Amino acid sequence: DQQVKQNSPSLSVQEGRISILNCDYTNSMFDYFLWYKKYPAEGPTFLISISSIKDKNEDGRFTVFLNKSAKHLSLHIVPSQPGDSAVYFCAATIQGAQKLVFGQGTRLTINP
């Protein structure tokens, strides 16, 4: 049972445009969500997070939106840059549980 799903295995975006990566979850107990970025042959790197008490969190070019009623979160990258080409994982947890549940990942390719 996949509790966190990223239904798009890949996404291709032109440099300078907006990239939108989506993630759905099924467990209504999840109350903290994270996005990680992964380059080949490296470990995932933490990007941005959001608590369920918020519906938006921004950090520079990265914004995460949370829609609790739809059990959906999205990561917006604006403007997209070539260095953003990577695999992006969303993850969810219950605060205090210290365990993450990951989605399958979306490979983002930024085209010049």
Place this chain on the structure above:
Amino acid sequence: DAGITQSPRHKVTETGTPVTLRCHQTENHRYMYWYRQDPGHGLRLIHYSYGVKDTDKGEVSDGYSVSRSKTEDFLLTLESATSSQTSVYFCAISENRSNQPQHFGDGTRLSIL
């Protein structure tokens, strides 16, 4: 970058042999985790530790054991490796505070022939 070292970085071995992967941290973080990454599955938790000698199972723990005798080291052992355990293994650490992200090592690519 968080001080996490995984060893070895690559290993090829045969079915039925024992394998031990090591994760070493210099951050003095309480929590340590082992994940495996497979196509179509993302990262799945194998085992984790919440202190020295304190460990618990994750969602894919069958065929794996762990040990943590020191704060800085977390070992993952495959007692008798099988081809289904061919994967990339990641270690992660996190602090003992709510909402602290986990930080990952660079992974070990394990191939079991």
